[in-house]
Structures are given as C-alpha cells and as structure tokens.
Amino acid sequence: MAMPALLLGTYTPKMDAKGRIALPAKFRSQLGTGCVLARGQERCVYLLPIPEFRRIAQQVQRTSLSDKRARSYLRVFLSGAVDEEPDKQGRVTVPQMLRDYAGLDGDIVVIGVGTRAEVWDKQTWETYLSEQEDDYSDMADDILPGGF
Secondary structure (H helix, E strand, O other): OOOOOOEOOEEOOOEOOOOEEEOOHHHHHHHOOOEEEEEOHHHOEEEEEHHHHHHHHHHHHHHHOOOHHHHHHHHHHHHOOEEEOOOOOOEEEOOHHHHHHHOOOOOEEEEEOEOOEEEEEHHHHHHHHHHHHHHHHHHHHHHOOOOO
16 A cells, blocks of 8 residues: 655745635645545644544544543544635635634634645744754654664
C-alpha cells in the first residue's frame, strides 16, 4: 500500500465572513473530494483526509469501550467532526462551533502536519510556536533516537 502524500508547510489564507477558507493548492489534490474538520489539540481545527480520519476513529474505537479516557476523547473528537467537500474554488467552510473552539475570527494560519493539516488563529499559532522553539532541539533528542 502506498504511503499517503504528506501535507507540509505554513499558509495564511483569509477566512471570509461565512467561515470559508481557500485550501492551499498543494493540499487540494491530497485531500481528494473531501475532508473532515474536527477539534484538534491546543485549540486548533484538524483538517483530515477522509481515510486518515477513518484510521484515527477506528484506532480510538478499538480501545474506547474499556478505557474511560478513550471514550471521552472519542466523544469530543467525533461530536465536533464534520465532513466537508471543497467547492469549485477549493474552499471549505469551518462551522461556527469549530471557529468558536479554536478562536478563528481574524487572521488564520493553515499548517501541514504530515497526514493532516491544522487551522490556527494566527496569534495563537505564533505564541505556540515561540513557546516551542526553545524546546525544539531538546525534543529532537528524545523523539528522533540517533538524530537525523
């Protein structure tokens, strides 16, 4: 089975008054005919290709009945998930509930995170990124044994 194409990079599209954002052109072909938007960690919105969303949901569901934390995660994750089909301009609508959750009402940032993209409020993203940069080199030692 072929590995899915990776979603990479940082983009700053505008969100219109209806909550629509134009997906980066590079993401459109990788998302195919649709995607799922869901609550992400750290108050962002996950934008997942449908096969990746299904993989995550199945993974959590396998453990959810016996694990209270997994049941809670699944409830929050799935109750906030919506499937979206990009329009002819490559735009998807971020529902009001998810805009409220992530504080998306002004400038936004869309970042590629491998098998998913994340939509962040621009200021929240910049704050998060600056807080993580100091630990970035230390994290590499723990997460990438043997380095690059």
